[in-house]
Amino acid sequence: MTKTVLIVDDDDDIREVGQLALELGSEWSVLTANSGETALALAKSGKPDAILLDVMMPEMDGPTTLIQLRADPSTCDIPVVFLTARVRTTERSTLAALGVAGVLSKPFDPLKLPDQVAEVLGWVVAT
Amino acid sequence: MSADAMSEKLTGLWAKTRDSVLARVAVIESATDALRTGTLDADARAAAERAAHKLAGVAGTFGYWEAAEMAREAESAFEGTEPIPPMCVTQLSEIAVKLHAQLMVPPKSE
Numbered sequence: 001m002t003k004t005v006l007i008v009d010d011d012d013d014i015r016e017v018g019q020l021a022l023e024l025g026s027e028w029s030v031l032t033a034n035s036g037e038t039a040l041a042l043a044k045s046g047k048p049d050a051i052l053l054d055v056m057m058p059e060m061d062g063p064t065t066l067i068q069l070r071a072d073p074s075t076c077d078i079p080v081v082f083l084t085a086r087v088r089t090t091e092r093s094t095l096a097a098l099g100v101a102g103v104l105s106k107p108f109d110p111l112k113l114p115d116q117v118a119e120v121l122g123w124v125v126a127t
Numbered sequence: 128m129s130a131d132a133m134s135e136k137l138t139g140l141w142a143k144t145r146d147s148v149l150a151r152v153a154v155i156e157s158a159t160d161a162l163r164t165g166t167l168d169a170d171a172r173a174a175a176e177r178a179a180h181k182l183a184g185v186a187g188t189f190g191y192w193e194a195a196e197m198a199r200e201a202e203s204a205f206e207g208t209e210p211i212p213p214m215c216v217t218q219l220s221e222i223a224v225k226l227h228a229q230l231m232v233p234p235k236s237e
Contacts, residue, residue, distance in 0.1 A: 013144045013185045020136055056180065085184040085199075107187025107195050111133055 003123065004029040006048035008039040008065065009083065010057045014106065018052065018083075021110035022117070036060030040068055043075040050121055052104070055084040055095065066098060081120055083108070134234075141189050141234050148185060152226045154178035155201050159219040162211060169208070176205040182226070190234045197222045 005028050007018045012034070019030045031046050033039040037060055043051060051069070055062035062082055069075045079101040084092070095103050102120030104113075118124065158175030161167035179202035187195030201222050204215045 011181050011185060013140075013147065014188065016140055016144070017137070017185075017188050020140060021133070024133055024136065085180055106184035107192070110137060110188065111130055 002027055002029055003049040004031060004046065005117070006031045006033060006039065006042055006046060006051045008033045008036065008051060008057075008062075009054040010034055011054070014054070014083075017110055018108075018113065021108075021113040025111065025114035026118070028114075036062070036065035036068070039065055040072070040075070043069060043078060044072065048078060050079045050081065050101070050117070052081050052083050052117065053100075054106075055082055063095070063098060066100065070099070079121055081117060137189060138234060144185075145230065148182065148230055149227065151178040151182045152223060152230065155182075155198075155205075155219070155226070156223040158205065159216065159223055162219065163216050167211075172205050172211075176202055179205060186230065191229055194226055194229045197226055201226075 003026075005022055007015055007022070007030060009015050009018070009032075015032045015034065019032055022028050022030050031042055031048055033042050036057055039051065039053070042048070053062045053065060057065075060068075062084075066080055069078065069080065081101050082095050082098075082103045083106055084095065084103060085106040092103050104116055104120070108116065155175050155178055158167055158171050161171055179198045183195050183198035183202055186192075186198055201219060204211060204219055
């Protein structure tokens with residue numbers, strides 16, 4: 001069965017490249033959201049198999065969105081992978097400690113993104 | 128999907144998004160000019176930090192890895208509220224010029 005991934009990022013360019021990379025580099029379906037609030041609604045209605053969640057977003061940031069996802073019984077079990085341009089080890093450790101499946105770096109290589117996502121989620125990429 | 132096919136798609140996407148990326152460089156340039164003249168306020172500084180952060184995230188994704196690294200340096204310079212050392216003005220000016228020059232060139236295929 002085809003996996004569905006929700007990409008959440010306030011940056012239009014990142015969303016578009018991420019969607020392109022995952023749709024062309026795997027057989028996954030991709031949903032996108034430009035804010036934490038939209039992500040919460042899409043997570044409930046779209047039931048994605050995983051969420052790639054930007055950390056730094058205006059209004060509702062990634063960690064806050066994660067807390068809201070975990071507080072809702074209908075979205076609490078969806079694996080979340082943080083996408084972050086923060087490179088400091090301490091910050092990455094702090095993010096990882098929030099109970100996510102993994103933390104991936106921005107910028108990412110579009111050709112490698114499907115494999116990186118699959119690896120942290122334990123999925124197989126069918127190309 | 129082959130690397131060539133992905134590269135072609137990315138080049139097309141870059142053509143569409145280049146202007147918004149260059150607009151972020153302009154924010155950094157503007158803040159650097161304000162820093163040089165002593166007129167950089169907190170809002171413009173925060174905007175420059177955000178623009179540099181976003182630029183660092185997107186530039187490397189299109190293959191502009193050196194530009195991404197320079198954007199990170201700019202982000203670091205504008206981060207926080209401590210006074211920015213005068214020596215950073217020259218560095219930031221050079222970064223802005225190099226960013227603009229590099230991002231005007233079409234992305235390279237891997």
